[in-house]
Amino acid sequence: MSRNVFSKNVSFIRNVGTSVKANKTWLFFESLVLEAANLKPGDRIEMTVVMDKRALVFKKSDIGDHVVSRRKRAGQTKERPLMDxxxxxxxxxxxxxxxxxxxxxxxxxxxxxxxxFDFCVFDRPALQGSDLKKFRLMSLPSGAGLATKALESTGFFEPVFGGDILSEAVETYKFNFPDGASYWGDLRKLHPDYLEPVDAVWLSPSCTKYSLLVGQGSAGGFLEGMGPFYANLVLASQAKIVLIEEIIPYFGSRSYEHLKMLLQHSFPYITQMNLNAFDFGSPAGRNRGYVVMSQSPLENFKWPEPKIPDHRRPTIEQTIGKDWENRAPFRETRGTVMEGLLNKSGNNNFKADKNYTLVKPNDTRMAALVASYSKIQVTSSYLLHPDHPNLWRPFTSWEASRILDIPDDFGFPESISETKRMYMIGNGVDCRVAKAIGIEAAYHLMMSRLGANSNRPAPVQTESWMKVDPNGQFSFVLGA
Incomplete structure (x- = not known):
């Protein structure tokens, strides 16, 4: 086998299990995997067995004995490839x-x-995006890439790697960041050898319902065990700064303690802050904990602390646009789940009059958008028609994107359903906060780089008839 099989950069890594069919090993290649290789329905594929490396190579070829098949789901206009x-x-x-x-x-x-993972058998491949020049950013788990897009929008960061276990999240990440590499699978299976060096890591650890379980029989993260895996990947990335975001109770868990203690030797400078997106101008409250860990002193990093006066707060209509009335159909309250929510009673917080369950376009406050938004619930917000109090509807994913200030150049592939879009948005971050933190992180990295450069001896400028050897010794150049 040729050792230059990876003359093209790797853009995607899929970790998955094999199956059995007719008592033989069955390989199934999903649409996302084939599309990452730019393979289309009808392409012919040639398989080569490399016995000494125990590897299989599938390559597009006119003489291939297998044809990529096609799949088209109801409601989709695009045929997608499949192969087994x-x-x-x-x-x-x-x-x-x-x-x-x-x-x-x-x-x-x-x-x-x-x-x-001995990449040398194929000449270790350079991951796609390895030649980018801005601060190189890795996001784990990346989700759909909301935080990644927020940091990219600052102009300081180039996304080079993201990974997640949710197929729709990986597909959306690749859709928005085609110049980087991505990983689809369990992050516990992501070997560090796959990672190219980066400057910064955005880490959004899996929360596993810490907000409900910590202190109530969940063992406070003792049974999760993801902290060491995240730490291992961060250390392998050779990052200079780590930005961590999660719901506030996570930072009191044993899982976070594992992560922090394993990173602390390489990242001794740590600062932590709770920030609410509402303070940054979002109509939706979103209180999260943030931690910044750095290899160099954080004397140049400052937590953003904006406070917007009430009279200057944007309304929901100003956030989602004036054409809200015709963007999606409204539903009647009577006879729907909303009627039951509005009539909830009891001495608890799960009542509509204690939450922002129904909000009007001219309101300036609403509840947080959550991953389970599509399951109509009293603690989420829905749009009430100001002229017809019996009509309401959920916010659309486009409107949710505006509420979280997701940059306009972020999009979803056609194949992603509205329910999945709302799930990924609800699992993401408010981009106002992520962007503000990213700007401070970039400033810190720049100042650290300048500080490191300032300790180097300035290059000696000489005339054309002089030269300086590596020991700093001057000599004349005869005949100059």
Missing amino acids: RCNEQISVVIRQRKRIDILVADGILIVREEQS
Whole structure:
């Protein structure tokens, strides 16, 4: 096998398990994997077995003996590729019910079992985006990439790597950041050798319902165990600064303590702050904890603390636009789930009159958008028609994007449903806050770089008839 198989950069890594079909190893390649390789329905594929490396190479070829099939789901206009392979040759190389890594480049898929990561057998591939010049950013778990887009919008950061276990999140991330690489799978399976050096890491640890479970039988993160995995990936990335965001109770968990203590040796400078998006001008409250960890002193980093006067706060209509009335259909209150929510009673906080369940366009405050927004609930906000008090509707994903100030150049692939879009937005961050923190982080990185450069001896300027050797010794150049 040629050692320059990775002459093209790897843009995607899929970690998945093999299946069994007719007592043979069955490989199934999802649409997202094939699209990452720029393979289309009808393309012919040639499979090569590399026995000494125990790897399979699938490559687009006119002489290929397999054709990429097509899939079209109801409600979608675009056909998407699918491919599966199952034969004796595959079974000899890849065992049944084993996890594999699929490395994806343009027109190439390389499959091997997860157990080995010796990239030198293929000439270790440079990940796509490795030649970018701005501050290099890795996001884990990346989700759909809301925080990544916020940091990119500052002009200081280039996203080079993101990873998540949710297929729709990875597909949306790749859709918005095609110049970087991405990983689809369990982050516990992401080997550090896959990571190129970066300058900054945005870390949004899985919260596992800390807000409900900490101190109530959840073991406070003792049973989660993700902290060491996140720390291992951060250390492997060679980042200079780590930005961590999560719901506030997470930072009191044992999982966070693991993460913090494992990183503290390499990132001894730490600062923490709770910030609410409402203070940054968002109509939706979103109180989150943020931590910044750095290899260099954080004397140049300052937490943003904006306070917007009530008379200058934007209304919901100013945030989502004046055409809200015709953007989506309204529903009647009578006979729907909303009628039950408005009539809830009891001595608890789960009543409509204690929440912003129904809000009008001229209101300036609403409840936070959450991942479970599509499940109509009293603690979420829905738009009430100001002229027809019996009519209401959920906010659309486009409106939710405006509420969270997601940059206009962020989009969703056509294949992502409205429910999934709202789920990923609800799982994301308010971009006002992320952007403000990103600007401070970039300033800190720039000042740190200038400080490091200032300790270096200035280059000696000499005339053309003089030269300086590595020891600083001057000499004349004869004949100059």
